[in-house]
Amino acid sequence: MANNSALLRCRSCNALNRVPAKRLSQNPLCGNCKALLDFPFQAMNAAAASFDQELSSWFETVLVVFWDKQSMLYKSVEPVVADIAFSRAGKLKVLKVDVDAEPALAQLFSFQASPTFIAFRNSKQLGRMDGAPRESAELVPWVEKFLT
Ligand SMILES: [Zn+2]
Incomplete structure (x- = not known):
């Protein structure tokens, strides 16, 4: 399947x-x-107030990207994140969490390294990567492991 x-x-x-x-x-x-x-073709900004709803209302995989705008590391993977959101539309929803704007979500998920990626389905965590991969393209096979 x-x-x-x-x-x-x-x-x-x-x-x-x-x-x-x-x-x-x-x-x-x-x-x-x-x-x-x-269905979304691009990453959407997530907020604490609607976060649980965003996870539970989508029946496929959700990739949540926690990022800190002071860290330049997210900039290097941002094009890859945008490409994944577009090319896997319908199978994947991508949410971005700005940790300065959403400190409660950052704390809830013990955010330490920007960017941190967490994959969910049915509100359950499937996998997590703290910090950018060495090569941005490594993000693609990592995410694909979690697609149905
Ligand atoms: Zn209908």
């Missing part, structure tokens, strides 16, 4: 739709109400 479908929640009627991966790029419609199923 690897890599062949994604579970998307319809924002209009709340129905859960299983969409074959090859149809994700073809503007898939909800099987129940025919509304366009939209």
Whole structure:
């Protein structure tokens, strides 16, 4: 079952739709109400108030990136993060947490090194990487381990 479908929640009627991966790029419609199923193609900023909801409302993998704007290390991986968010849209949701703006989330996840990556599914942690990989491209296979 690897890599062949994604579970998307319809924002209009709340129905859960299983969409074959090859149809994700073809503007898939909800099987129940025919509304366009939209899903994120880019990393979104996360806030403490909606963080749990962001994790639990998405049925595929969530990659959370904690970053500190004083650290330059995030800049080196940011293009890779953007590329993963675009190329795995429908299978992966990417959330960014600015640790200065969201100190409670930073503390909750014991943030120490910028950037820190945590992969979740169904609100459970699947894996964690503290600090940037030596080569930015190493992030891609690391994330792919956690995709369905
Ligand atoms: Zn619907």
